[in-house]
Amino acid sequence: MSSTSRIHLNVFVPTTGHHEASWLHPGTRPERLTDIAYYRETAAIAERGRFDSLFLADQLAIGRSVKHVAQGKLEPLTLLSALAGATERIGLIATASTTYSEPYNLARQFASLDHISGGRAGWNIVTSWSAEAAGNFGLAQRNSHADRYRRATEYVEVVRKLWDSWEDDARRHDRTSGIYADTDRIHAIDHQGEAFRVRGPLDLPRPPQGHPVLVQAGSSDEGRAFAARYAEAIFTAQQELADAQAFYADVKSRAAGFGRDPDGIKILPGLSPILGSTEAEARRNEEELNDLTIPAVGLKHLSQRFDGFDFTVFPLDEPIPVEAFPRPATVQGAQSRSQVILDIVARERPTLRGLLRRLAGGRGHKVLAGTPAAIADHIQLWVEQRAADGFNIMPATVPAGLADFVDEVVPILRRRGLFRTEYAGRTLREHYGLVRPASRYARSA
Amino acid sequence: MSSTSRIHLNVFVPTTGHHEASWLHPGTRPERLTDIAYYRETAAIAERGRFDSLFLADQLAIGRSVKHVAQGKLEPLTLLSALAGATERIGLIATASTTYSEPYNLARQFASLDHISGGRAGWNIVTSWSAEAAGNFGLAQRNSHADRYRRATEYVEVVRKLWDSWEDDARRHDRTSGIYADTDRIHAIDHQGEAFRVRGPLDLPRPPQGHPVLVQAGSSDEGRAFAARYAEAIFTAQQELADAQAFYADVKSRAAGFGRDPDGIKILPGLSPILGSTEAEARRNEEELNDLTIPAVGLKHLSQRFDGFDFTVFPLDEPIPVEAFPRPATVQGAQSRSQVILDIVARERPTLRGLLRRLAGGRGHKVLAGTPAAIADHIQLWVEQRAADGFNIMPATVPAGLADFVDEVVPILRRRGLFRTEYAGRTLREHYGLVRPASRYARSA
Numbered sequence: 001m002s003s004t005s006r007i008h009l010n011v012f013v014p015t016t017g018h019h020e021a022s023w024l025h026p027g028t029r030p031e032r033l034t035d036i037a038y039y040r041e042t043a044a045i046a047e048r049g050r051f052d053s054l055f056l057a058d059q060l061a062i063g064r065s066v067k068h069v070a071q072g073k074l075e076p077l078t079l080l081s082a083l084a085g086a087t088e089r090i091g092l093i094a095t096a097s098t099t100y101s102e103p104y105n106l107a108r109q110f111a112s113l114d115h116i117s118g119g120r121a122g123w124n125i126v127t128s129w130s131a132e133a134a135g136n137f138g139l140a141q142r143n144s145h146a147d148r149y150r151r152a153t154e155y156v157e158v159v160r161k162l163w164d165s166w167e168d169d170a171r172r173h174d175r176t177s178g179i180y181a182d183t184d185r186i187h188a189i190d191h192q193g194e195a196f197r198v199r200g201p202l203d204l205p206r207p208p209q210g211h212p213v214l215v216q217a218g219s220s221d222e223g224r225a226f227a228a229r230y231a232e233a234i235f236t237a238q239q240e241l242a243d244a245q246a247f248y249a250d251v252k253s254r255a256a257g258f259g260r261d262p263d264g265i266k267i268l269p270g271l272s273p274i275l276g277s278t279e280a281e282a283r284r285n286e287e288e289l290n291d292l293t294i295p296a297v298g299l300k301h302l303s304q305r306f307d308g309f310d311f312t313v314f315p316l317d318e319p320i321p322v323e324a325f326p327r328p329a330t331v332q333g334a335q336s337r338s339q340v341i342l343d344i345v346a347r348e349r350p351t352l353r354g355l356l357r358r359l360a361g362g363r364g365h366k367v368l369a370g371t372p373a374a375i376a377d378h379i380q381l382w383v384e385q386r387a388a389d390g391f392n393i394m395p396a397t398v399p400a401g402l403a404d405f406v407d408e409v410v411p412i413l414r415r416r417g418l419f420r421t422e423y424a425g426r427t428l429r430e431h432y433g434l435v436r437p438a439s440r441y442a443r444s445a
Numbered sequence: 446m447s448s449t450s451r452i453h454l455n456v457f458v459p460t461t462g463h464h465e466a467s468w469l470h471p472g473t474r475p476e477r478l479t480d481i482a483y484y485r486e487t488a489a490i491a492e493r494g495r496f497d498s499l500f501l502a503d504q505l506a507i508g509r510s511v512k513h514v515a516q517g518k519l520e521p522l523t524l525l526s527a528l529a530g531a532t533e534r535i536g537l538i539a540t541a542s543t544t545y546s547e548p549y550n551l552a553r554q555f556a557s558l559d560h561i562s563g564g565r566a567g568w569n570i571v572t573s574w575s576a577e578a579a580g581n582f583g584l585a586q587r588n589s590h591a592d593r594y595r596r597a598t599e600y601v602e603v604v605r606k607l608w609d610s611w612e613d614d615a616r617r618h619d620r621t622s623g624i625y626a627d628t629d630r631i632h633a634i635d636h637q638g639e640a641f642r643v644r645g646p647l648d649l650p651r652p653p654q655g656h657p658v659l660v661q662a663g664s665s666d667e668g669r670a671f672a673a674r675y676a677e678a679i680f681t682a683q684q685e686l687a688d689a690q691a692f693y694a695d696v697k698s699r700a701a702g703f704g705r706d707p708d709g710i711k712i713l714p715g716l717s718p719i720l721g722s723t724e725a726e727a728r729r730n731e732e733e734l735n736d737l738t739i740p741a742v743g744l745k746h747l748s749q750r751f752d753g754f755d756f757t758v759f760p761l762d763e764p765i766p767v768e769a770f771p772r773p774a775t776v777q778g779a780q781s782r783s784q785v786i787l788d789i790v791a792r793e794r795p796t797l798r799g800l801l802r803r804l805a806g807g808r809g810h811k812v813l814a815g816t817p818a819a820i821a822d823h824i825q826l827w828v829e830q831r832a833a834d835g836f837n838i839m840p841a842t843v844p845a846g847l848a849d850f851v852d853e854v855v856p857i858l859r860r861r862g863l864f865r866t867e868y869a870g871r872t873l874r875e876h877y878g879l880v881r882p883a884s885r886y887a888r889s890a
Contacts (some may be wrong), residue, residue, distance in 0.1 A: 075557035081526035103637035135644035199580035
């Protein structure tokens with residue numbers, strides 16, 4: 001096998017599992033969401049599986065359904081800093097918002113995490129669509145979709161300049177000459193933009209990876225354009241092979257349009273596997289989880305996806321008409337995800353209750369109940385058919401569902417020569433096979 | 446010994462030492478400022494000494510003297526999150542600015558650190574006086590002293606409300622009833638103030654300490670008023686016993702004026718000890734460090750203390766007149782520190798070069814060269830004379846100077862019954878003997 005794995009696997013670390021009712025399942029630990037040992041144990045399972053990375057989402061608010069859904073976990077950047085010392089090789093990706101923070105603060109926290117972890121940091125860039133988050137930051141109304149992406153673009157530019165502001169060899173610590181740092185290699189960035197004015201330099205040296213790995217998850221038109229320009233890994237929700245192939249081709253070609261190597265952007269659709277030793281057992285395991293769901297919770301989640309639209313007016317046990325939904329193009333939240341949901345409705349014509357059960361597992365991400373071999377087949381097919389470079393694994397339950405995937409699916413992928421047996425590299429960039437960027441301020445040799 | 450120690454010791458963890466020239470000294474490790482193992486080793490020495498806490502400063506900018514001074518360390522909140530797993534009992538205090546961040550972001554990072562460390566987090570509240578920091582956050586000019594403190598006051602109110610927003614027993618995770626959290630015990634804070642509008646609740650449960658310990662270091666009139674109202678520990682620069690006693694009495698009485706128990710606010714003057722086995726050897730060790738200083742560096746630091754005033758117009762080897770300095774009351778930076786420096790000039794009438802050497806060790810904090818017994822005497826005297834509740838120890842060099850203090854001074858303090866031999870408590874509040882605050886939203890029983 002080459003120095004990087006043929007496919008890439010990230011684990012999306014949830015509170016108790018990606019299934020909405022996971023905390024009610026005996027395979028989860030709902031009492032441990034603020035217990036650092038719980039996350040250390042989860043990270044250890046993922047590292048035992050030789051995952052490329054683990055990833056933490058972030059909403060900057062408690063959702064409306066905390067009464068019935070496990071919420072209130074540790075903050076991603078502090079949690080990953082703590083996990084850096086408890087792990088050796090796995091990449092550590094934190095979500096952070098460009099809408100509610102200052103680029104100087106975020107640049108240095110990610111740079112610091114990259115130093116602390118020896119080059120294993122990644123930043124999942126989000127623009128924070130929820131109205132709840134807006135209320136925690138003094139905004140009566142959240143910004144529009146387009147405004148958020150315009151700010152995000154400038155924000156990422158500032159952060160990358162700051163990461164470049166110390167050249168790699170700026171530090172000398174030469175006691176003989178009394179020179180601590182070569183100030184010709186430490187640069188003010190003097191950014192003057194629409195949203196930000198930042199003088200720089202950053203207050204700590206360049207991260208080991210040059211730039212922590214940039215990850216993105218928006219799949220709307222603006223989201224794709226942003227990802228094609230900046231992202232090095234993309235998390236995306238895809239239900240159907242053909243749609244995933246189209247998305248894959250579109251993003252890779254957009255990346256090429258920005259002068260980038262299409263292989264420098266890894267596309268990782270979400271996949272929530274539910275395992276069973278037979279197909280029938282897997283289906284039963286899925287039904288067992290779905291039977292634990294509470295329709296009121298699903299209705300709140302669905303409503304949040306469509307800007308607060310009220311679905312309680314529809315009967316639970318009748319097919320819900322496609323026309324009942326607001327148009328995704330008018331949604332100011334996560335546009336692409338609302339389209340995924342609408343496609344499911346158009347394709348499968350479920351009752352409202354059926355739709356809620358359908359979404360309880362992956363919130364629009366692919367849920368696949370099957371044998372370990374069937375899950376491995378799906379992964380292999382999508383990678384071979386150029387629908388994915390790997391997967392964002394979303395265990396329905398944690399730790400049980402993650403451990404099952406590591407113990408039962410990963411060995412099959414290895415036998416097929418698809419996935420690494422040992423880490424070849426030390427940094428997240430090396431795991432994903434990504435180039436380390438040079439500082440834009442470095443003088444050519 | 447009672448459950449808390451008679452005196453309290455915090456170690457102020459620097460880059461290579463608090464002496465400006467420390468990185469040129471063989472007892473330091475200037476090449477390791479971004480190496481997490483370096484900080485783990487330093488924390489282990491402090492924990493071996495049973496210090497109450499360790500503390501990290503933060504400037505949000507690189508100073509002007511990086512060419513000749515070791516700068517560019519890890520970011521405090523990520524660094525302390527990493528150290529939480531490498532330590533067991535010692536408190537972890539991070540500096541964070543109220544001027545350049547959002548209260549929701551900071552509240553949850555400190556809450557998360559408190560969870561990660563099992564109740565060992567402290568927040569040193571600063572308002573960020575440097576013009577360099579202002580330039581990194583889009584301000585052409587920094588805010589005035591008064592404006593910064595007005596914002597800080599509202600900021601701390603918001604953060605404390607957010608920490609209270611989940612009552613201690615809000616989580617139920619009761620699978621039988623399907624109730625994850627008791628939403629009657631999770632509260633929106635609905636803060637509407639001059640600088641902030643924050644809806645809340647926080648997105649994670651109440652910190653183990655209720656509130657992470659609040660620390661403050663401003664000693665100006667506005668700084669004291671702020672500290673008397675909120676701080677539970679105060680770092681202060683004091684040169685003379687009588688001045689320290691006056692400060693101590695003033696802050697304790699102001700605290701009582703806010704209805705607080707004066708014992709609920711611990712006053713810790715800075716102390717940079719330079720040890721020797723004899724008085725003469727200690728002096729030689731101090732001179733050895735001072736001989737490594739570069740006047741141009743000291744001149745830049747002095748200038749920064751006085752809003753950029755240019756001291757290079759004065760001859761280095763003539764006494765510098767008190768009248769040459771800008772008045773502290775007009776200084777928009779750290780007012781109290783500029784007063785400390787002016788008092789030294791008035792009292793000691795040094796040459797400019799002499800003043801620079803005088804400030805190279807502690808930047809206005811007390812530098813004391815002496816035998817271990819003499820250092821212990823000073824500590825004991827100031828505590829017995831009600832000038833201090835303990836000290837903010839600022840080793841001239843790290844790790845050497847810190848290890849010397851732990852190995853040579855701490856045992857004397859223990860023999861005298863002044864300092865703990867083992868940790869009695871588990872949380873930072875317990876180390877300092879501070880009450881755990883109840884949530885303001887808790888219903889009375």
